[in-house]
Amino acid sequence: MKLINSFGPNPRMVRMFLLEKNITLPLVNIDILAGENRQSAYTQKNPTSQTPSLELDDGRVIAETVVICExxxxxxxxxxxxxxxxxxxxxxxxxxxxxxLNACEYLYNGFRFGAGLELFKDRIRCLPDAVEGLHAKGADGLKLADTLLKGQTFLCGNRLTIGDLVLYCCIDFCASAGFKVAPELTNLHAWFERINSRPSATASLSSNWSEIGLRG
Amino acid sequence: MKLINSFGPNPRMVRMFLLEKNITLPLVNIDILAGENRQSAYTQKNPTSQTPSLELDDGRVIAETVVICExxxxxxxxxxxxxxxxxxxxxxxxxxxxxxLNACEYLYNGFRFGAGLELFKDRIRCLPDAVEGLHAKGADGLKLADTLLKGQTFLCGNRLTIGDLVLYCCIDFCASAGFKVAPELTNLHAWFERINSRPSATASLSSNWSEIGLRG
Known part of the structure; x- marks a missing residue:
């Protein structure tokens, strides 16, 4: 089994998941900035062309970040x-x-159609006019997160769970691309610092993230 | 255990799942058109105010359609x-x-911000200007579905799985609200008719769907 890996917040989330679970997997890196994930060698494995994906020993491929984690x-x-x-x-x-569904999908689309438009405009259908609205929808989702986190260490009480990693990787990436998290969301900010201080947060970053200038 | 149920494509999907699995559950109906799901009696159970949700015997509530099914x-x-x-x-x-993520979320938002705007505009942040783009994104996702369905009975080969029910309930609902599925997606249309002819498809519709004029 091997993880087909790249720069990006979703591959980072799986790497963070592996670190938190003490699982070691061989990683095969592909260059998404150069569009290697859009070439047929990869799209035959994952027709959506997204990364990461997990290639099993019998050649079957499991794609979709959360599915790989499950x-x-x-x-x-x-x-x-x-x-x-x-x-x-x-x-x-x-x-x-x-x-x-309430935060990450909107924030990622806000990135793809906005700060990331140059990379995505020839790869997927982009809706640049919707960026402001998508960011506002994402901000509504973060307000929900702040409410749910009131009095809690993590999204599920005292248990660190998959949703914490998914939300953390999303916020950290989108903030590095210019998205501002509302300062009044104090429960969310405190939670973010808690996740950010875990060794897995730094260790899961791509080796070239600072060169790219985005936390993925 | 009881299912807090209402009109709508997501509750319908859970009802269809129950029918396909031969599970019987007590249903408690709430009126989402009248906004009963936005009242504190319900939002204390599910802060997102969405339906359906599953109330366990100890009072804990599991929300999110797919999570209930899992x-x-x-x-x-x-x-x-x-x-x-x-x-x-x-x-x-x-x-x-x-x-x-490639079809249903876009199509549902296309509905909420478009044909369903009167119902949703005072309930959630709506992006009416984005409707055309969201429908186009949803149509891209349906094209992916058509590709994945080539030579297959269901999305997972010969196995009827949860994705078939989720996609079917979404398309059937959005089509009844005016969304047009491209005629050239022949694999998708053939698959739709296969699902549509299952007894669970009709039996899962709300008793008042034709009065409302939407297939949910």
Whole structure:
């Protein structure tokens, strides 16, 4: 099994997940800035051309960041970043989806159609006129995060779970691309510093992130 | 355990999932058109105010359509609509996410900010100017679905899985609100008719769908 890896917040999230779970996997790096993920050698493996993906020993490929994490959690149940019971898993998945669908997807599209437009405009359909609105929708999602985090260490109480890593990697990346998180979201800022101080946060960054100028 | 249920494509998807799995659950109906889901009696249970949600016997509430399905599949493993092995589950979740993030989320926002604007404009931040672009993004996602369905019965080969239900309920709803699926997507149209002819497709519709004029 090997992880097809690249620069970017989603591959970083999987690397952070691996570090938190003490899983070691061979990484095969591809250059997304040069469009290597849009070449047929890769799109035959993952038709959406997104990274990362996980290539199994029999050649099957599992794509989609969160799906890769769910698969790895099944193979390596502890430490649990999703959960050890059905209810725990449901709580972690619920927190994850609330963050993904209310915040991260809007913020990532705000990046792709805005600060990242030069890279994306010839690769996917971009909606540059919608950037301001998408950022505002993402900010609404972060306000929800701030509310859910009130009195809690992590999104799921005292448990660090997958949603924390997904939201952290998204905010850290988008902030490095110019998105401003509202200062009044004090629960969110405190939570961010908690995640940011974990060894996995720094160790998961790409080796060339500072050269690129984005935290992915 | 009871399902807090309403009109709408997401509650319908859970009802269709229950029917396909032969699970019977007590349903408690709330009136989303009248905004009952925005009242504190419900938002205390689900702060995003979305339906459906699953209330457990101990009072805990599991929200988010797909999370409810994952939880129910763990309690009732057969017939499997996600999978019986780690790889099967990964394949089903991958197909699901490709459809949700590339098609359904755009199409639902296209509805909320467009045909559904009167209902949503005072409830959530709406981006009416983005509707055309969102529909075009959704159409790109349906083109991906058409490609993935080539030579296949369902999104995961011969297995009916959760992604088929999520995509079907989305397309059926959005089409009833005026969205046009491109006629050249022949694999997708053939797949749609296959799902549409299942007894669960009709049986999962709300009793008042035709009065409302939308297939949810």
């Amino acid at each position: 698969y790895l959690e099944e193979l390596h149940p502890t430490p649990a970043l999703i959960g050890t019971t059905s209810v725990e898993r449901a709580e972690a998945r619920m927190a994850l989806r609330r963050m993904e | 939880y129910l599949e763990e309690l009732h493993p057969t017939p499997a609509l996600i999978g019986t092995t780690s790889v099967e589950r990964a394949e089903a979740r991958m197909a699901l996410r490709r459809m949700e």
